[in-house]
Amino acid sequence: MATVDRLRGLLRASPGGRRVEKLQAHESFFTWRRSYYLKLALALTVAISLVYLVHDPAEGPSGSTWLGYGLGTAGAGLIVWLSWLGVRKRSFTTARGPIQGWLSAHVYLGLLLLLIGTLHTGFQLGFNIHTLAYVLMVLVIASGIYGAVAYGVLPARITLNRKGGELRSMLVEIEKLNDTALSLADRIDPEAHAVVVRSIAKIRLGGSAWEQLTGRYRSSDDARSLDSFFAMKKQQFGEAVGAARARPQAQSKPQPPPAAGMRSGTTMFVIDHIFDRGSDKAAVTLNKLLQVIADRKELVERVNVDITLRARLSVWLYLHVPLTVLLLVALLAHVLSVFLLW
Template identity: 30%
Template structure:
């Protein structure tokens, strides 16, 4: 469940996202469905008087399986550090992470025997559901945004965008040489504009309301210097493209700021849940 960085395999085209969900013809989706079906069948067929709950033999089996799954799912962040092909490729591991994570909604709920209350057990279940819901949001973000990410970059990498912006600044500086001091000061502010220095909130907004380059166009338009204005317009377009790129990356980052802390909170609540069970056994 926990991830420390955005997996590179999910930052390609939309098809790559579909790929990890459909990995090996939905192998992990089928396994998760089989696991859920077995849990539901056991819950329906096994007699557990007076009713099912976590303290029955079947409840312990479900709880053990769910706990092991949660611990394994948290290893994805470590797994991403080793890029290997084959059965346990990163794409396969990510597919298992998603589908087996979803199976926990059934396994852990049946483990509880549908008994919820103001206690650490329900807290652990609630945090688990919150982690899963945030994971679903992450899947949606990864599936929807990276194609837009590619469009916003116009097939350019970040270093290429920086290089293109630097070239525009060189042209802008040359075009500003004959200007009066006041107008040159306006251009220098445009030259100093750095979209990569913006904070998270600015990147999320994607706004250029405070753009020094746009203000320079307004200020210098009456002078009618067509060459200078053309360079400024190109820089505004380049900055807009970079801001869109940074906004999309920021949306991806925000998900991790939610998913990872929730996962650690879940692990703490899960430990408290298990310790309390053995304490009162």
């Protein structure tokens, strides 16, 4: 570091280096063009609120004052325009300008709509088509607020959970671990093989909509039964190693496992197995198998977390979009009924 030390003094005397312009492109839709639409929405909020407070119609605030009509027209226009985002974002070939700007406007002007719609009602609510349209609007906006928050919070958590990998590679990895577990179990004994096959059949990725959203997945009893099985096997190996050491060297051929008394038979089989193949090797294989099963469990859990996070990221659209369609229908009915029946 001699160079740097020697030159640090030099540098202190010199004026600051040139600064590089910040990348224009890299902005979140929340702060697009220096939060242009946030500022616009705030300004309109203040303006509309002031007008509403100052305005004092004879029969009280309602949709049928000049302000009420004004807000109603603005609100209806806004609703149609906000819905147009669905068309705009699919017009890949014809439309121009970044969608990011549209989304930014959609968020802030959508929030403003809550104020416009509410003031338009003049707080006159009841059991009628007009209030239905209002309630639908509030629901659409509420689901939208959830969406905006989810978009702000969840993406980074998905990335964190994936640890730099892709979902697809995680699934491939699970399959690979399954294969490895099977071939390791093959080297232990048929019983281990059967247990591993059963555990593979029981792997569950994802689940019902409710499980996905809550992130609480029904666990199969598999983990516990696997644990107990391996604990038993380990013990068997421990016994087997002791027994094998005590066995006379002369006997070279393993005895076939006795048919009766399955448990003790397996132990005897394992003992012979270990005697022939070397106890270390079998124990090493078992440890490897345990490690593989543990790795797989961790991976399955992470995949399920991923499914949950992505479900939470997109669930709101299943409300937001159909409710918007209903809102458009109700809005039409509201407008028609006001003009035809009034």
